[in-house]
Amino acid sequence: NSTVVKEAQKLGFPILYGDGSRPAVLQSAGISSPKAIMIMYTGKKRTIEAVQRLRLSFPAIPIYARAQDLKHLLDLKIAGATDAIMENAETSLQLGSKLLKGLGVMSDDVVFLSQLIRDSMELQAQEAVGLSDRDLDIMKPLQVRVSDLMEARVP
Numbered sequence: 001n002s003t004v005v006k007e008a009q010k011l012g013f014p015i016l017y018g019d020g021s022r023p024a025v026l027q028s029a030g031i032s033s034p035k036a037i038m039i040m041y042t043g044k045k046r047t048i049e050a051v052q053r054l055r056l057s058f059p060a061i062p063i064y065a066r067a068q069d070l071k072h073l074l075d076l077k078i079a080g081a082t083d084a085i086m087e088n089a090e091t092s093l094q095l096g097s098k099l100l101k102g103l104g105v106m107s108d109d110v111v112f113l114s115q116l117i118r119d120s121m122e123l124q125a126q127e128a129v130g131l132s133d134r135d136l137d138i139m140k141p142l143q144v145r146v147s148d149l150m151e152a153r154v155p
Contacts, residue, residue, distance in 0.1 A: 021050030023057035034058065039065040039081075044072050048079045055080030070124070089121060 005017045018025040021039065026032075037054055041047040047065055054063055062082040067073035069086060076084040093114050100110045 021046075021053055023053065034061055036062045036064065039063065041066075042068075044068055044075070047072070048075050051076055051079040051081045070121075086121070093117060 002017055005015050008015045016029045018029070020026060021041075026034065037058065039047055039050050039054075041050060047067075051063055051065055054061075063080065065076045065081045065084045067076055067084040067086045068088075073084045073086055097110045097114055100113070101107065
């Protein structure tokens with residue numbers, strides 16, 4: 001939003017306005033060798049194109065991107081993203097973690113379960129590479145019952 005940029009510049013923030021997915025824009029801003037890149041566009045096509053352009057210009061730089069769904073995540077990985085996170089899945093994991101902690105589950109167990117679910121989603125994504133869109137929609141998520149976890153903690 002150019003209005004936000006102008007207001008921030010008036011307040012003294014060193015903000016540049018331009019398409020950061022274009023390497024020439026980054027280089028004109030003095031960024032010739034970024035340490036990492038994070039792409040947060042909302043459009044699927046725009047995000048994939050940004051990953052492709054940046055990967056060509058910065059082959060060794062980690063690129064992280066926000067994915068809207070499993071197919072988008074796979075497309076981003078194919079385009080060259082180092083990693084991608086599905087926005088709804090991560091929100092659900094964060095909320096589920098708070099719920100488990102609120103129910104008294106130990107923090108270490110919550111961290112372990114969250115990572116287990118993330119790893120499961122990554123495996124599902126890898127297995128889904130050859131599946132059609134319809135097949136992706138019917139994949140069953142990993143389910144963890146809190147009661148099972150609580151019973152496992154009883155000596």
